[in-house]
Amino acid sequence: MKVGFIGLGRMGAGMAARLIAAGHEVAVYNRSSDKAKPLVDLGARAHTQVAEVCRGDAVFSMLANDEAVESVVLGPDGVIASLGKTTVHISSSTISVALGEKLAREHQCAGQRFVAAPVFGRPEAAAAGKLFVMAAGAPRAVDACMPLFEAVAQRTFVMSEQPAAANLVKLSGNFLIAAVIETLGEAIALVSKGGVDPERYLELLTSTLFSAPVYKTYGSLIVKREFEPAGFAAALGYKDIRLALAAAETLRVPMPCASLLRDRFLTLLARGGEALDWSAIAQLVAQDAGEGAARVPPPSVPPAA
Amino acid sequence: MKVGFIGLGRMGAGMAARLIAAGHEVAVYNRSSDKAKPLVDLGARAHTQVAEVCRGDAVFSMLANDEAVESVVLGPDGVIASLGKTTVHISSSTISVALGEKLAREHQCAGQRFVAAPVFGRPEAAAAGKLFVMAAGAPRAVDACMPLFEAVAQRTFVMSEQPAAANLVKLSGNFLIAAVIETLGEAIALVSKGGVDPERYLELLTSTLFSAPVYKTYGSLIVKREFEPAGFAAALGYKDIRLALAAAETLRVPMPCASLLRDRFLTLLARGGEALDWSAIAQLVAQDAGEGAARVPPPSVPPAA
């Protein structure tokens, strides 16, 4: 198939490379052209206009956040302004449900085909074609994209005919991961202070009831305190929890654990942990349990207002 | 009236002095006899046996916690073992509802008169006879104690015929005070970081909707960061929140704000703040907002398990 790709960050670059490897004809666009070079070496054509990658069978967009999507998709000379009548726009970015709904409306008004397809998986999984795709949209459009999803994912789940439902599912998934980090952080702080070796404890958990990748990955980061370099930065984790809570507000679903996570991330950012891995919220638990230098000092001089 | 007094801490000493000043005949008991000296100078008789102060019209006990009450009231040679048939035992200690109920049962089994009469007020209020008494018990017994309450309190509130209800009310009051500290701490952290002078802010609050003593007292401590010396130590505040939650468990009343306060105090204790004033939990709010040295460090070496 002829497919465009917009957004060559670590995730997007891996996905585009997989599409090329699967034999698709790939045209890439990125604001900074140096990111296109490695993909050109693999066989992609590079373009400097969004419009030039919006004319094939489909075009992926994999952008950092709502602002980038608003600019590149909704802006002048953006995807909506340029999309071919038969081309499917596949939005893989992790964005707000509100923006997902706006994209769906705008594409519909323009008589265009649109599928939301956010993914689970870290950059290494993208490079290995081992992502999980959560697809939502009109069944025919989703079907048309299946060969492309097969190139990037180990499995594709069709969630709904409403594209924004996939954005909601993606955000809820990141909430669940953050909740695992927090609760593992609490449990590990507890047993460590009680004299149990945290590595052995983690082995117990992940060999028994909690044998899921997310416990292994994040449990190991917490036990080893490897918060740098960030696989997924705290600032991004915070953003996704906020987007989940924003969707929950709209739908009127109180989520007290998500509220607690929001406050954890806010604390982490306030204390300068923005660039650490999001699993560093577990370190806040350890500090609240008295570890490290975070003692309450009797302050001699109040700070100026 | 002839009245005994057991427990000459800062609160008890002030109350006993007021009883003497009001013309009552006061007999005091304290484990460490040096605390009795100033009261003897005021006209009290000092005794070294609990039994010797349990034979008048009434005997107050004002002890630090459940353990002290269990020992001095319920123990061998304690109040219950010694109380005269017509003497009213007035329990002013801040204790658990469960222990309050146990005292009521034991006194009833022994055919003795019993009134719970915990108080609101700091040591200065005790010394000035400006406490508030929350009395509960059989109406006749409560009535009999009124002249004594008038000597120590600016006002007495009769809450119930069940003595332990007064203990519950006292604990709920300390919960409400702690909640004022927490919420003032959050509000002050917010407006301070937003560029508002905290003293002016506090003046606004306490001159308008929040013109209660508790906002003035604790707001001032928070703004000035005067957490030492403790008027009421964090360890005691923590104890009372735990006792409120224990009563709430028994009664099956979820109290999420009280749970949050429990975690705040636990954090304060874990970080070494046990002896600070309980208003120091507001300092944790400020630290979570990024103030002071409590940054999240990228730890070089994980601590040993």
Added chain:
Amino acid sequence: MKVGFIGLGRMGAGMAARLIAAGHEVAVYNRSSDKAKPLVDLGARAHTQVAEVCRGDAVFSMLANDEAVESVVLGPDGVIASLGKTTVHISSSTISVALGEKLAREHQCAGQRFVAAPVFGRPEAAAAGKLFVMAAGAPRAVDACMPLFEAVAQRTFVMSEQPAAANLVKLSGNFLIAAVIETLGEAIALVSKGGVDPERYLELLTSTLFSAPVYKTYGSLIVKREFEPAGFAAALGYKDIRLALAAAETLRVPMPCASLLRDRFLTLLARGGEALDWSAIAQLVAQDAGEGAARVPPPSVPPAA
């Protein structure tokens, strides 16, 4: 002074009437002209264009929310487009800090005078000239407005030279009120279930440490369960907690009690309590403690997705 007034809801109408009563020359504007009638009867002139009330010494705007302010102040033919060079715009609406900052910037760019002056007080207080004004802005502009504030308020507090600081203070105040409702709700649920008469309990609290208007007003509503008609609707309380949290996010101040309140209001709205008084969140506490029909049913049929 010659003063315009935009926004004749219950609060605005009361304030405008007080300005007339104090001898100021008042010109009113309201989208629906019937609201102007009673004020015209008192001596005001009514206008149908915003511009016509923006030419005197000052013009108040007292509008329901951010959307109304964006439309009436920032929109075409709005206050900023119309304000006289010497006229002070006094914004008394409860709005987000972000919008407060935007208003300040826009007025500054236009070389106009601007003061934020949100208020504490219910409609009855507005009608009686008993509000509290929190003013912020350039000192000369604030000073110029003082005679007007004196007409509507029992006291005026100058908080900052940055107008948006007053918006922040107002939101923080509503957070503190909501926190009083929640914590009183928890305490009253606890002691009621423990057999204490809630009215007597409330009398104790408000006669002693918690003798502030906010405890009396809301304590009484909670004890009597008078949640209709709403003095301040739950939907508005929810909005203000959200705006306080939004400001706290921008300033990076975690406020766990505010998060808890947000979830309470969200629950109240999800269960259909939008139009009840915001003190109805205390009723949720009582329900969580088992009161009423809110038992957990073993549902026979799961609802459709």
Added chain:
Amino acid sequence: MKVGFIGLGRMGAGMAARLIAAGHEVAVYNRSSDKAKPLVDLGARAHTQVAEVCRGDAVFSMLANDEAVESVVLGPDGVIASLGKTTVHISSSTISVALGEKLAREHQCAGQRFVAAPVFGRPEAAAAGKLFVMAAGAPRAVDACMPLFEAVAQRTFVMSEQPAAANLVKLSGNFLIAAVIETLGEAIALVSKGGVDPERYLELLTSTLFSAPVYKTYGSLIVKREFEPAGFAAALGYKDIRLALAAAETLRVPMPCASLLRDRFLTLLARGGEALDWSAIAQLVAQDAGEGAARVPPPSVPPAA
């Protein structure tokens, strides 16, 4: 080996049967003798005195809670009073860390051998010999019990030389399971209200990042709302969260998620859900999101105090 077994509830009966099946010589004790019958049919000898099952190589106790252990192990004619000098007492009950420490002390004072060996797994896993054992105690004593653990468990993890550490680990594990229930409940309420089919959603989660047994088991119960009959009753879940929090208090580890779970269970119990499966806390999330009959009523008559 010759092994005694005390406590023939659903878990204990399954474990004892597995020991018999593995060729061990099993003597059983249960307060109500009818529970011994099926095991006698399998080849066990039944006894009516604790002492008679405390003389072999080892004796298991698998009892419901702290009270039962205090009575059967610590009481007169209990395990400690009866244990042979070379017999190892294996405590598999889920108990408080404080009681675990007390047992260790008492056995040590009596010069007896003691191993704590709580388990993960439901009754079906016990019957199938598929439990996970968390063992802690003196290495020689633990080693001596290995053949017994092999009979009941698919895997045994040696956690510490301090027996009570195994109790702590068990409680922390139940906290982690409850946290999965709560967070799945929140996520499922969110996506369901957003129009996503919850079964498909659960399939997505458990096929990808959350492929652990605990997500499958509890996700399915939540989606199907199968809270009866209880696999593990809410009252027991509540007890274990309380014990985890009690241990956390002693160790001074704030665990805000555990606090939130405590309030959830307390709500469930207050509303009459004591006997439902503990996964029914997820139903509270759905109700807070507006589902079912739990609307906030404007109550006509306040309940009597």
